[in-house]
Amino acid sequence: EAGVAQSPRYKIIEKRQSVAFWCNPISGHATLYWYQQILGQGPKLLIQFQNNGVVDDSQLPKDRFSAERLKGVDSTLKIQPAKLEDSAVYLCASSLDRLGQPQHFGDGTRLSIL
Amino acid sequence: QKEVEQNSGPLSVPEGAIASLNCTYSDRVSQSFFWYRQYSGKSPELIMSIYSNGDKEDGRFTAQLNKASQYVSLLIRDSQPSDSATYLCAVNKGDKIIFGKGTRLHILP
Numbered sequence: 001e002a003g004v005a006q007s008p009r010y011k012i013i014e015k016r017q018s019v020a021f022w023c024n025p026i027s028g029h030a031t032l033y034w035y036q037q038i039l040g041q042g043p044k045l046l047i048q049f050q051n052n053g054v055v056d057d058s059q060l061p062k063d064r065f066s067a068e069r070l071k072g073v074d075s076t077l078k079i080q081p082a083k084l085e086d087s088a089v090y091l092c093a094s095s096l097d098r099l100g101q102p103q104h105f106g107d108g109t110r111l112s113i114l
Numbered sequence: 115q116k117e118v119e120q121n122s123g124p125l126s127v128p129e130g131a132i133a134s135l136n137c138t139y140s141d142r143v144s145q146s147f148f149w150y151r152q153y154s155g156k157s158p159e160l161i162m163s164i165y166s167n168g169d170k171e172d173g174r175f176t177a178q179l180n181k182a183s184q185y186v187s188l189l190i191r192d193s194q195p196s197d198s199a200t201y202l203c204a205v206n207k208g209d210k211i212i213f214g215k216g217t218r219l220h221i222l223p
Binding site: 033035040041042043044045048055056089091100101102103104105106107108 | 118160165202204211212214215
């Protein structure tokens with residue numbers, strides 16, 4: 001079974017620039033999550049999709065972050081404009097459904113803001 | 115009270131000993147509990163899930179759940195240097211999964 005695919009693995013941009021991350025979940029997984037993980041902390045949920053609908057985006061800074069999951073499969077997360085405090089690893093995860101199923105993580109995208 | 119609390123460590127354990135990692139949670143109606151291992155620079159990897167009170171064993175790992183005390187733990191028997199990592203506790207809150215900040219475990223050769 002192929003795992004969760006993410007790209008790019010690394011990204012370096014200057015503050016106020018924009019950046020986008022891509023995620024392809026495990027085939028058949030209805031639920032997709034985007035997390036932000038700052039060094040030394042646990043993953044923080046940014047947004048959760050069930051198929052192509054948003055279940056929870058309460059911690060997504062909507063003035064600069066946006067995410068979509070067209071056709072209920074792939075997803076993109078965008079930051080525009082980036083701030084220094086956005087430097088983190090962005091993790092995508094998927095699960096069979098949202099009812100307490102374990103999540104499987106991709107390798108993440110390490111974002112550095114200069 | 116934080117939703118999911120873990121001691122950040124580091125927890126140092128001699129090779130071959132039992133490592134005990136603890137986690138408390140605030141939502142009394144939580145039903146799903148997970149332990150993830152995260153090596154430095156890598157993404158979290160699921161190692162155990164537990165849904166019922168009691169113990170669940172998988173190889174050298176045992177998860178223990180006590181819903182009355184809102185407490186879940188992970189025991190690692192015969193600790194190996196390769197077990198050195200950060201261990202994340204995750205608990206459901208409704209349809210969301212909340213992660214703790216993780217406990218850094220260091221196995222001393």
